[in-house]
Amino acid sequence: MLGKRREREREKRRKTILKAAKSLFSKQGANPVTISDIAKKAELSKGAIYLYFSGKEEMRAQILLDDIEKFHREVLPIFKGGDSASEVLIGFAHMYVDFFLRDRALFRILINFMMHANSLNLSDDTNRRIILETNRAISVTENIFQFGIDKGEFLLRKEDVMAMRNSLWGMLNGIISLHLFIGRESTREKRIHSGINECLNIFIEGLKKSK
Amino acid sequence: MLGKRREREREKRRKTILKAAKSLFSKQGANPVTISDIAKKAELSKGAIYLYFSGKEEMRAQILLDDIEKFHREVLPIFKGGDSASEVLIGFAHMYVDFFLRDRALFRILINFMMHANSLNLSDDTNRRIILETNRAISVTENIFQFGIDKGEFLLRKEDVMAMRNSLWGMLNGIISLHLFIGRESTREKRIHSGINECLNIFIEGLKKSK
DNA sequence: TAAACAAAGGTCAAATTATGACCACCGGTC
DNA sequence: GACCGGTGGTCATAATTTGACCTTTGTTTA
Numbered sequence: 099m100l101g102k103r104r105e106r107e108r109e110k111r112r113k114t115i116l117k118a119a120k121s122l123f124s125k126q127g128a129n130p131v132t133i134s135d136i137a138k139k140a141e142l143s144k145g146a147i148y149l150y151f152s153g154k155e156e157m158r159a160q161i162l163l164d165d166i167e168k169f170h171r172e173v174l175p176i177f178k179g180g181d182s183a184s185e186v187l188i189g190f191a192h193m194y195v196d197f198f199l200r201d202r203a204l205f206r207i208l209i210n211f212m213m214h215a216n217s218l219n220l221s222d223d224t225n226r227r228i229i230l231e232t233n234r235a236i237s238v239t240e241n242i243f244q245f246g247i248d249k250g251e252f253l254l255r256k257e258d259v260m261a262m263r264n265s266l267w268g269m270l271n272g273i274i275s276l277h278l279f280i281g282r283e284s285t286r287e288k289r290i291h292s293g294i295n296e297c298l299n300i301f302i303e304g305l306k307k308s309k
Numbered sequence: 310m311l312g313k314r315r316e317r318e319r320e321k322r323r324k325t326i327l328k329a330a331k332s333l334f335s336k337q338g339a340n341p342v343t344i345s346d347i348a349k350k351a352e353l354s355k356g357a358i359y360l361y362f363s364g365k366e367e368m369r370a371q372i373l374l375d376d377i378e379k380f381h382r383e384v385l386p387i388f389k390g391g392d393s394a395s396e397v398l399i400g401f402a403h404m405y406v407d408f409f410l411r412d413r414a415l416f417r418i419l420i421n422f423m424m425h426a427n428s429l430n431l432s433d434d435t436n437r438r439i440i441l442e443t444n445r446a447i448s449v450t451e452n453i454f455q456f457g458i459d460k461g462e463f464l465l466r467k468e469d470v471m472a473m474r475n476s477l478w479g480m481l482n483g484i485i486s487l488h489l490f491i492g493r494e495s496t497r498e499k500r501i502h503s504g505i506n507e508c509l510n511i512f513i514e515g516l517k518k519s520k
Numbered sequence: 521t522a523a524a525c526a527a528a529g530g531t532c533a534a535a536t537t538a539t540g541a542c543c544a545c546c547g548g549t550c
Numbered sequence: 551g552a553c554c555g556g557t558g559g560t561c562a563t564a565a566t567t568t569g570a571c572c573t574t575t576g577t578t579t580a
Contacts, residue, residue: 134528141313142567144529145530145531154529319537354538356539360536360538
C-alpha cells in the first residue's frame with residue numbers, strides 16, 4: 099500500500115512519460131520514435147519507462163484511448179441534436195473514419211485486439227479500457243439506429259439493429275483498413291470521404307426500404 | 310553525479326520540507342515542533358528528513374538563513390538613500406534587533422556558532438552560509454560608519470572603524486540576548502526600542518565627538 | 521544464402537531514495 | 551533512584567531509478 103503522496107507522484111510521472119511520448123509520436127517525421135527517445139524526452143532512463151508501461155504498444159494504446167475518450171466526450175454530443183438519423187449517421191461515420199485515419203497505430207491496436215486480444219501484451223487495465231471504449235462506440239451506432247427507428251425514418255425491426263450495427267461497423271473498419279493498409283499514401287481525403295458517402299448512401303437506402 | 314532532473318527534484322523536495330517546517334515553526338503554539346510533525350506535514354517519513362537535513366538545528370538554520378538573506382536583499386537597501394548616517398545607523402539597529410527578536414532560535418544558532426563553531430552539527434554548506442551572512446552584516450555596519458565618516462558626520466579615524474563596528478555589534482547582540490534570555494515575556498517592544506535608542510544615542514554622541 | 525551488422529526492444533544488478541519499526545536519551549514523576 | 555512518555559536519531563528493508571548489457575529483428579554485404 100502506497101501513501102497518498104507517492105501515488106500522486108507516480109501518476110504525475112506516468113503523465114509526464116505519456117506527454118513526452120505523445121509529443122514525439124505526433125511529429126514523428128522520417129524515423130519512428132524509439133523507447134530511448136521517449137525516455138530521453140521524459141528525462142528518465144529506459145528502464146524506468148518499463149516500470150510504468152509494459153511497452154511501446156501500451157503507451158500508444160493509452161495515449162490513443164485518451165483520445166477516443168475525448169472523442170466520445172466532446173465530439174459525439176454535437177450530433178445529439180441532429181436533424182435526421184441519416185445525417186447523424188453520416189456525420190458520425192466521417193468522424194469515426196477521420197479519427198482513425200489520423201493515427202494508424204490506434205486502429206492497428208484496436209483491430210489486433212478484436213482479432214486476437216492478447217498478441218500485444220497490454221496491461222489488464224488497458225485491455226479493460228479498450229473493451230469499454232469499443233462497447234461505447236458500438237452503443238453509439240446502436241443508438242443512432244434506434245433514433246432512426248423511433249423517428250420512423252429507418253424501417254428496421256428491433257431485432258435487426260445488431261446486425262445492422264455490425265454491418266456498419268465492418269463497413270467503416272473496412273474502409274479505414276483499406277486506406278491505411280492497402281491504399282497509397284497519395285490517397286486523398288476527398289476520395290476517402292466520397293467513398294464513405296457512396297457506401298453510406300447505399301446503406302441508408304437499404305435501411306429506409308427494409309422490411 | 311546526478312542527472313539534471315533528479316537534482317531539480319531533490320531541490321524541490323528539500324524546499325517542500327523547509328516550507329513545512331517553516332509553517333509549523335511559525336505557529337508553534339504550546340508544544341514545540343517535532344521532526345515527526347515536520348515529516349507528517351511534508352508527507353514524508355521521518356527517515357527521509359535526515360536524507361535532506363542533518364537534524365532540526367540545520368533546518369532552523371537554513372530557514373533562518375533564508376530570512377537573513379532576504380533581510381539583506383530587501384530590507385537593507387531601504388536605508389541606502391538615508392539622510393544622515395546617524396539615522397541610517399539607528400534604522401539598521403532597530404531592524405536588526407527586531408529581526409532576531411522574532412525568532413530566538415536563529416539568534417541562539419548564530420551566537421552558538423560564533424562562540425564554539427561546531428557544537429551543533431550543521432552541514433558544511435550551512436556553516437559556510439552562516440559565515441557569509443555574518444560577514445555581510447558586519448560589512449553593512451562598517452559601510453554605515455564609512456558613510457558617516459565620508460559625510461563628515463562621524464569624527465572617526467579609519468583605523469577605529471573595526472573597533473566601533475565590534476562595539477556596536479556587541480551592543481546590539483547584548484540587547485537582544487538580554488531580552489531573549491533574561492527579559493520577561495511581558496517585556497514590551499516599546500521598552501526594547503527605547504532602550505536601543507538610549508544606547509545608540511550615547512554611541513552616536515561618542516562618535517560625533519571622538520578624536 | 522548465410523554471415524555480419526546496426527538499431528531497437530527489453531532485462532537486471534546496482535545505486536539512489538523512502539519507509540517505519542526500533543533504540544537511546546532526556547526531563548519529569550513517584 | 552527506578553520508571554515512563556515522548557523525542558531525536560538510526561537502520562534494515564522496500565520502492566524507485568539507472569544504464570550497461572542481452573535479445574530480437576531487419577538489412578546490408580560477401
